[in-house]
Amino acid sequence: MLASGIDLNARANVELVTVYEISKILSSSLDLSKTLREALNVLAHHLDFRRGMIVLVEEDGETLTLQAAVGLSAAEWMGGRYQAGEGIIGRVFSSGTPMVIPDISNEPLFLNRTGSVDEARGETIGFVGVPIRGGSETLGVLSIDRAAGLNGGFGNDVRLLSMVANLVGQSVALRRVVSDEHERLLTQSKRVRRETRTRFKLDNVVGSSRRMQEVFAEVHQVAPSRSTVLLRGESGTGKEVIARAIHELSTRKAGPFIKLNCAALSESLLESELFGHEKGAFTGASGDRKGRFELADGGTLFLDEIGDISPSFQTKLLRVLQEREFERVGGSKSIKVDVRLVCATNRNLEKMVAAGTFRADLYFRINVVSIFLPALRERRDDIPALARHFLERFNRENGRQMVLDAGGEQVMLQCYWPGNVRELENCIERTATMAHQDTIGHDDFPCSVNRCLTQVLHFMKKDDAVSPVLNLPSAEPVAPPPASAAPPMEDTHEVDADVTVAAPARQFGSDKPHGERERLIWAMEQCGWVQAKAARLLNITPRQMGYALQKYNIEVRRF
Template sequence: MLDTVNITQTRSQVREGSVDNSLPLITIYEISKILGSTLNLEKSIHDVLNILSSYLQMRRGVVTLREDHGELEVIAVAGMSLRRAQEGEERFPLALAQQVIGTAMPVIIHSLADDAQFVRYAAGADVMEDEVQSLICVPLKTIGKPFGTLSIERHRDGTNSFQFEHDVRFLTMVANLIGQAVSLEHKVAADRERLILEKARLEKAIPRPETGKFAAAGLDNVIGHSDAMMKVSAQVRQVAPSRATVLLRGESGTGKELIAKAVHFLSPRADKPFVKVNCAALTETLLESELFGHEKGAFTGATSDRKGRFEMATGGTLFLDEIGEVSPQFQAKLLRVLQEGELERVGGNKTIKVDVRLIAATNKDLEDAVTRGEFRADLYFRINVVPIFLPALRERKEDVPLLARFFLDKFNEENGRGMRFSDGALEVMSCCKFPGNVRELENCVFRAATLAQNDVIQELGLSCHNDQCLSATLWTRRGAGKSIGGLAPVTEQDVPDTFSTAWDNAHSASARPGAARPSIPGPRYPAPSVPGPLSGSDNPVGEGGRYHDQGAAPGDLSGDLPGDFNDSGLSEKDRLLLAMEKAGWVQAKAGRLLGMTPRQIGYALKKYDIPLKRM
């Protein structure tokens, strides 16, 4: 940047008519440095105008550009307010700029006060009584037609004539530099959009590994061969060819995004973009800009027009993940776009038509959200056209070994290893509930592979065997009836007791006759319900797939009880209170009196909402 001393000297030299020959070169050098240092076009052009105000004693400067829609807009000013100039309050005559663009020739207005179209613009300047306002406007162009203008306002002594030829030549050189910068910025924006489309095309062209039945069904990006997933496959193949909106329902980690991609790749829109947005990751303001796009100047930082995800997905598919997290205020805006197929960018007033196929996903209970007024009923009916429910991993246990091997192969490829699972390890993993579903299984595999001492992962190397499975702790701490973080609500049958039934069954087959079952410490997931007619002593796990401890299920105090607790006049709650009083409010002692485990006592206390006393 030119220093203050040089600028002051330059102004004096210009007034005297003796301009330093080196000054134009220095100014051009400074301008080229500014334009080449950043792609922030508005800021760099504003800095250029500031340099011109020092060299040419420019009072006011304006740069205009013709946008894609053909209208001429003010993008940078000096000596005035940009907002006021863009809104027309500064009364800069855009007709002059249109004339310069149309003729591709500079225009000089020797006296603004004497020109009818400039009178109102001239009145807004700070002018001395003996000064004359002049204006020079030159076109911005590279090789083709002009696409903008650079204009500066000069004030001169009315008693002296002034030669503008030198200024016109100099401003033409500056305009060419600005034109090159504008052209470069447009090319970078176009390349970015082209790369996004190319990335989407390449993602669809990448071959995917065969995964058994799903490969034949057209869902080769999904792993599994259980009946539950084959039903999902059939639904996907049936709905994919249509334009119907799809709503994917399921717990967190069940693979909703993979199913959304499968719907897209099996549809006639497969060669068009698949665009995804996580609605829960953005605030309402950012989500509106991300989905609908924004116009330049719509808010701070909006330095150029930007297409939204709806426009980017035109002709293809838009996947809105976690749609249940959208605020009620934004739901109304989203509903209009989905209903009418048209939108307006943030800060714009031009209606844009879009053609997208919508796939939404959520782990929330939308029906409950509609009942509580948290989700608009009209939006619910708009997106709930074809619902597809994805099963939790605990509902398709036969897929666990296949998934576990897939994730282990992925780990081996990323880390250059050759690990494998033992049959016992896969059997144990098949017994787990995995409340975090496939995402939790992947973490479990990576953790076991990372901590394994050799190339074979044994059952003793799993976290659940070493009392380090924190996911199981999360499951047990949620409490009955609660649903958090995309996990399913806990039912009474899901509350864990001692060991997982499936775990014990997996080991009982290999146990010697008469031998005790192996003691496997650590938190366990709730045991699954065991189908069939077994009951009582014929069913080792009892009703609901839970172990009966001393003949009592969790919270059930109706069995044969010792001593004072066998009084038929006592309710279950009274028996529990009496046992807790006799045990000094120690749950383990009360459990022994009632023939129950401490965990069953704890559940019964929660069931009857009995607060614990500290003795």
């Protein structure tokens, strides 16, 4: 009795340790195959069985597939597939109750798909299978086979395996919940991204990239309101097209859409164009004339290049925006209008306000809602679609059937596009006009023979600009000024709210990081953005040139 009591205590301790270790394993990782295999290894160590298997049901609810095993070879693993109700494992799954086979060699229902009987070698091998449950649902079967008579009868094994199967069932159910939630989130994320790419569309505006979809979303958000909108971005990014889209999506779409480029007129002409004039107000004013504000009454007025108006005219425009009334040139009668104002600029208005060249009160009046239009090089995903759009329009207008091949599309994708969409449209029209075949390829573009007008525009010297002969940039760059020389002063033009670009590049002699960056840019521009030539110009290796460009975050332009 004493020995029996010691055996029972030892067995209880073994079961307790086994369950504890398996519970730690199952909660240690979300890798189900790994944790199930380690759990079987613990069972094999404590129960001394020959083989162990865990089969789980698939989504069809009928097929059981082997998920983890110990003691099986790769060939034997291939046999671990069952149907519900098939063999002993199939019956354990279907009935949801444990089954014990004292001698598998005498059991006709035992399918021996993994070769257990063949490996018996004259021993009497018993089999124990228990269902794996997750709540009220049967998820699979945990089974072992071992020599009969070892460690007593099979009752203790059934009890321990049932406890382990419950732990496995909870773990499997939890993993499936996590996996289902993960799949749901992935599906939802894909759906949201797909909807984001296609939800917002603007007529006559091509753009499926993330940056343009953000612009489209902002346009849809702001269009129904009466707020003044300021469109920011480099020249050629499509500010007028976006302004028209805002009008078409607003409640004023039935009203007029009137536009005016403020940079194209002198101050006196701009005043007359915007406010109109009375008969006899100045020489040539033979009759009354409505200005753009009156013509846009009930609709939208688009003022392009708003940053180019003079300080004195800024005061006049501010009064109109504040009072919503004005007088025609030469008149004294106040005229009230209901106009939605959309402005656009490629200038850095914040710097202009700080410099005193743009009124702060006018800035706050027109900058109620800002929409920043990305440069074409910042949304390269849209370049193929834009190229096809312009080529289709060229075909319609000229009765052609021209297409762009893969080589031609690659040229489009590699270009830096300093002129943005406007430059892309011009390039397509020019190339299509001069192409000799209906397929536009790499060799049809002017840049393939060093005749790119963009290169001429951005790399031309001042002496060339006053010459009546168009000179392309030479293949060999001129030597840079000595490092000690002062940087030549060049005019600058601002292209957006954040960037001021020197035209052309400037040379410098400082060893500070800023000076080094400008020296790199100067060399790259002198060499047509060819790194090897720029490296020779600066007397450094091409590898050092590559490191320097990366260090100062200089994007290599391609033309």
